[in-house]
Amino acid sequence: MELDIKDRLLLYNQYEILKTLNSEESKEYELMQTIVANGFKSNYNELITGFSKETPESISEFVFDVLQMYRVLDTSLGELSPEERQKIAVKDITYAGFDGNDEGSYYTYANFILKDLGRFEEIYNNGKVELNSHRNMLNKYKRMVRTWKEVKSGRYKSLSFENIVKVINDKYLFKETVK
Numbered sequence: 001m002e003l004d005i006k007d008r009l010l011l012y013n014q015y016e017i018l019k020t021l022n023s024e025e026s027k028e029y030e031l032m033q034t035i036v037a038n039g040f041k042s043n044y045n046e047l048i049t050g051f052s053k054e055t056p057e058s059i060s061e062f063v064f065d066v067l068q069m070y071r072v073l074d075t076s077l078g079e080l081s082p083e084e085r086q087k088i089a090v091k092d093i094t095y096a097g098f099d100g101n102d103e104g105s106y107y108t109y110a111n112f113i114l115k116d117l118g119r120f121e122e123i124y125n126n127g128k129v130e131l132n133s134h135r136n137m138l139n140k141y142k143r144m145v146r147t148w149k150e151v152k153s154g155r156y157k158s159l160s161f162e163n164i165v166k167v168i169n170d171k172y173l174f175k176e177t178v179k
Contacts, residue, residue: 001044003036007097011047054122063098063109066141067120069148070095073167074122076159084161092168095123100132107132144168 003011015029015036022029035043073093077085098107111131114124123129144167151163160165 001041001048003039003041003044008036008039046161052108055104055109059105060109062141062145063106065145065149066097067110067113067123069145069167071120072148072152072157072159073164075122076164079158080161081166087161088164092110095129096130096137097131097133098138099136101135102136103133103138106138107171 004033009025015033019026019029032047034040035046045150075124077088077090077093080088098110100107114131148159148167151159151166
């Protein structure tokens, strides 16, 4: 990270204000002021503790596609006949989250969309859905999204029973085998 003298001055003054507002953390702010005032470049990363790397747009778009796909699967299930509905287990069309350890950017962005922005409420189910899959989901979701994009007729259009099966059949089991 590069900071010119003006950046350093602004940061120094901001830490001075924070010291005044947060007397309990004044020692930490003084340490940051020392880093900034002396231009200790090797310690600049300490100034941004808690900041994550930028999330690439490709990850954001993919997460949105996954959530949209699960919205359509959920809606589509409700529009099937009772006989067709019985052939698909609800868990097979329920969003399972991303792995919090190995898929951190995906997991963090999905949580932001679901929790912080409050979108896709039917998927999140007011916090009743576990958002950490505790297993890698990327490859499965990539296959599912690719199939969903092939069979959907519009962004929010429901899927037929056959198309639901195509999307989830790649990885999931059914209550009864569908041919």
